[in-house]
Amino acid sequence: MRTKFKLILRPYIYIGPAWLIIGLIVFFPILYTVIISFTNMNIWHWLDYSFVGFKNYTKAFTDLDSGFLNALFRTVLWTVINLVIQIILALIISLLLNVKGLKGKGLYKTLMMLPWAMPSYISALIWKHGMFQNDFGLLNQLLRKLGLEGIGWLNGNVAAFLSCLMVNLWMALPYMILMFYGGLQGIDNVYYESAEMEGANTWNKIISITVPILKPLVMPAIIMTTFITFKQFDIIYLMTMQAGSKTGANIHTVITYAYENAFITNNYGYSSSLSVIIFAIIVILTVINLKSLRKGDV
């Protein structure tokens, strides 16, 4: 009897500490945000805020100006494009790195990890001021040396979007490459050898062997990256929206939008309600996606 009890208890003991920490660090702030979203915490009521019911939410919905919807659309676009490119590039690069007998793999891999090693805050600043800068940025200087005109990398909306995309790829690819490469290691050569004997070429091998086996291995990485990309704040904010060096582009994502509301207007109550609304949208989107994924699987 005792062993049976132990057996039932065991999983909970294993997952207990993790959930304790999650409760403190992840769940509690969410709870806090939800509570604050029902108050009027702002500059005039910083310490003495009171409950105001759904006032913030009604305001958010009536205020659902094109700003928020634009930001939402742009965020989804940003996430999808980023992920598609990242998956394709990571797959190609890791396959190349995996080629038998290739020399210098260790060196390549280390060099490719460099963007990951630099603190992202600094990288963003260097990209913005050192690379994209209109007059003296490295990229424009190179263009001019080639006789072309400099580009306003961060000025127009589309240009800024693409530039931020480039920076995000720069920062995110190392991880994806690593994950894909690690996953490739888990594929036994036996499969490839037998496929070759049946006359499969490289393309076939990739499609029928590599991708299916790789999928479950890299799925967590992809899911995590999806959420991280969706919530990506640093790059877009630091590149185009920092006070004092605005670039004239308006490429708000939902998170920069919510941030501006929270920290520029200091209206924590209102921005909390925005956070909750954004979360609700994400949940709905996720559930829909999962349902369709499951259907697809069957």
Next chain:
Amino acid sequence: MRKFSKMIALLLVLMMAITGCSSEKENVKDVNTDNTVKSEVTEEASIEPTKEPSKPVELTLWHETEDSIVEVLKEQLAQLEPGIKVNIVRKEKLTDALKLVAGDANAAPDLVWYANDGIGMFAEMGVFEPIDDYVDADAYSKFLPLTQEAGTYQGKHYQIPAYYETLMFMYNKALLDKAPATTDELLAMMKEKTVDGNYGFVEQHSTAYYLSAWIHAFGANIINENAEPGLDSKEMIEAIDYHKQFVQYMPADGEWNTVTTLFLEGKAASIVNGPWFVASALDAGIDLGVAPLPIVSANNNALKPYSGVQGVSLVSTCKNKEAAKTVLNFLCKKDFSEALSIKNGAAPAHSEAYNNPEIQSNEIIMTLKLCAENAVPMPNIPQMGVMWSCSENAFASINKSNADTKSTLEAAQKEALSQIEAMQ
């Protein structure tokens, strides 16, 4: 059994981590008072048992400024020892930190070194307390009117000003003989000298702080004392349009790094900047000339930039208001302003400091004084916080992406109004 010991190990690690290195009390607060501290804002000085001479009262001052200023602060405030010891602590992300510790007497500092534009926000939050009850009115009146005004919010004073800064016209004497007196002269000079990657004049043309000079010259303002933004007023549109003619002759990216690099490399003959830039210019070997900003030829008004005033403010949760009072009154003397100015080249806020011959002979400081007569103190009302963003988005669009002035400003005005409303 192994499982069990593993569980214990886990729990131990957990507990170790949570208690961790013991958390020290963040600021050594005043050692004397041990009466219970009320966390509400109290206007009167806290009651204090007789001070024992052996235990100094300790106050904490937070700042996020440069070392040279901190040195002067330390030097000056050392004179108050051993009775009162002021711990001068650098706090990164000072604004956020103050918001976090609001209302918490144990975590919050007693005094803060801050710019005048944050006063409104912190006053409303209850973080700053007016100094009127603590400071001798006579002593305070000796500060320059501009600096007194800068620290006033809703009729009360919240800051002991130390120095102020505003924008000047700086030029490279090797490339430009004398500063243009009017904007027509400036434009002519720019047309002549802006060629082949060299510029006659550069400025941060899309930043509200720098653009304010042009805006005020036309009688417009970004926001007035009644918290009404004026982004789409006739005067504002006029100012931005007028300014646009100058933008053509400047680099597209009117941003700090660009314009300063150009000037420091000798590729720009002149620049608008503040006293903080002087050291870099001199280090780069530039033969620097300073002058007040030109006068707008179109309407004969001087360019009137914003001026920022830095000083010390009192935090409402300070437990030892008596000691704070002493410190504040001490800072009202001219010595502090004077010492700062001599060490730093900043313009002192105290009028008597200008009697000092060393200060009188400093060309930059005297030019600043001249400029101050035409400067507008940066608005300290909380609503100003949202204006930076809206106005700069508009300016950047107009100057960098060639958007239509009127419609962009009207859209910005709408956004400003909705953001101000969103603050409520």
Next chain:
Amino acid sequence: MKKKLKHILIHIILITICIFFLVPIIYTISVSLKSSNTLLSSDFKIIPDDATLDNYRIMLFEKPFFTWFKNSLLLTLSTVMFAMTIALPTAYAYTRMKFKGKSLSLFALLLLNAFPSILAMVAIYRLFKTFSMMNSYGGLIVVYTGGMIIFSIWNLKGYFESIPVDVEQAAMIDGANNFTIIIKIILPLARPAIIVTGMMIFITTWNEYIYAVNFLTDINKYTLAAGLYSLQGTDYTRNWPVFAAGSILTSIPTLIIFFGIQRYLVSGLTAGGVKY
């Protein structure tokens, strides 16, 4: 011959990609060698005309670099150990064990991660204040673990699932208990995932400055990332070359570690594990 050609082509592609990754880093190094305090110059050279190692000297000897380094090392390694100790059993449980609430809590793990917690700092600040966890490394370890745990669990779980159950079942038949199975069989097989997860935790913690700056009030406790942030002052007072030098120095430990763990990235599965 054809193989050689193929290899050369691959090398060209990989080198191009590396250049893309390297350019900003080279730029940073170039700035760190400058003797004048500017970020830009109208004429960019990889090694500036007035190149100097002075900035590195300032960074290493005039700033409390080694204190920061020691602090970062302590904090980061503790976090990695603590987080892995907690994440491993959790991932294992979710992979192999059946229990009530398993799929629901798994789903919750995913979703909780998605909340835009802009006010997280404020909430955690209040929490920590109540439990006197401010200004302590313990507090930061908990925060950082909390931030990375969901990711770690998913990462490890994904890899665990690819380990065929046969191995464990064979061991169980041989009489090994659960604990032994995890330590002796699963861990070695899951080595790549553990390394990658550990690496991820390391990098994130090593470079994290926001919580460090806000929660550590004692300047002697500052980590490298926090110290670096404090160097940058404002737009006006930033010393770019020193800041750049600091950035490079901060990145080096990460690279050394990565280079060192390269060979452990080989999967235990193909290295003589079970074949289907």
